Amino acid sequence: MHAITNEIRRLRFEHGEMTQQQLAEKIHVTRQTVNAIEQGKYSPSLEAAFRIAAVFGVPLESVFHYSKDE
Amino acid sequence: MSFREKSAWISLLSMAGIYGLYFWSVIHDGPQSGRFHSGKLLGTIIALVVVEVVLHITVALFAPAEARAPRDERDKLIELRAMRVAYSGLATAVAFACFFGALDPPIVFNTNALLFILVTTEIMRSACLIIQYRRGA
Numbered sequence: 001m002h003a004i005t006n007e008i009r010r011l012r013f014e015h016g017e018m019t020q021q022q023l024a025e026k027i028h029v030t031r032q033t034v035n036a037i038e039q040g041k042y043s044p045s046l047e048a049a050f051r052i053a054a055v056f057g058v059p060l061e062s063v064f065h066y067s068k069d070e
Numbered sequence: 071m072s073f074r075e076k077s078a079w080i081s082l083l084s085m086a087g088i089y090g091l092y093f094w095s096v097i098h099d100g101p102q103s104g105r106f107h108s109g110k111l112l113g114t115i116i117a118l119v120v121v122e123v124v125l126h127i128t129v130a131l132f133a134p135a136e137a138r139a140p141r142d143e144r145d146k147l148i149e150l151r152a153m154r155v156a157y158s159g160l161a162t163a164v165a166f167a168c169f170f171g172a173l174d175p176p177i178v179f180n181t182n183a184l185l186f187i188l189v190t191t192e193i194m195r196s197a198c199l200i201i202q203y204r205r206g207a
Contacts, residue, residue: 029142032072032203036144041206045143 005065008038011056027051073129073136074145075203080125082196088118089189096182111185152198156191163187 012018020034027034027048036042037052044052053060092114096107130137141149167183175183 029144030072030136030139033142033144036206039206042144048143 003040003067004043005040005067006037007063007065008034008052011058011063015056023052023055026055072203073133073139074141074148075200076129077126078196078199078203080122080129082193082200084118084121084125085189085193085196088114088121093182093186093189148199148202151202152195155198156195159194160187160191163190 008023012020012023020038021031024031024034028051029044029048033042033044037044037048049060049064053063056063092107092110095110099107164184164187167180167187170183171180
């Protein structure tokens, strides 16, 4: 079982309690897509992942974590 | 609920409702009536277009920005998955229709059977869209 988790919710909170809508507008997706990414229901494209990291000014691995459960 | 999901609900319910009435009418008349119901079909198509346009405009009025926004990557992925499921159903149903077509049924039966397959495929596509939007992706 492989799982991708993320820190988007925490990063939004740390960046002035940025709303999902504000983040969605910055990375050119819908609010529902940001919500799905945040909840781990949808894995974004590499481009969208880099955009999210760029918005928060952190490297990609600080936003997304890959864990391999044996 | 996103605009895309509402749009899928509109398509599913209007197709099921309006074409449901058409097929109920055709079955009520009997398959051996010997004539294609072109007037009924034309009325059905016009009713479907009017209902879908009016409902989509109404929904868009409540969320104009969302309605104008282009599809994002998740919307496109969901549409592709729904299309794949619907195409599989369509291909299977057409194969069965070809098989039964070889039994030489009345042309009015064949035509309505193909129309039924197309409508069912579109309903299946809308249902897949809704399920994926409900799940998140």
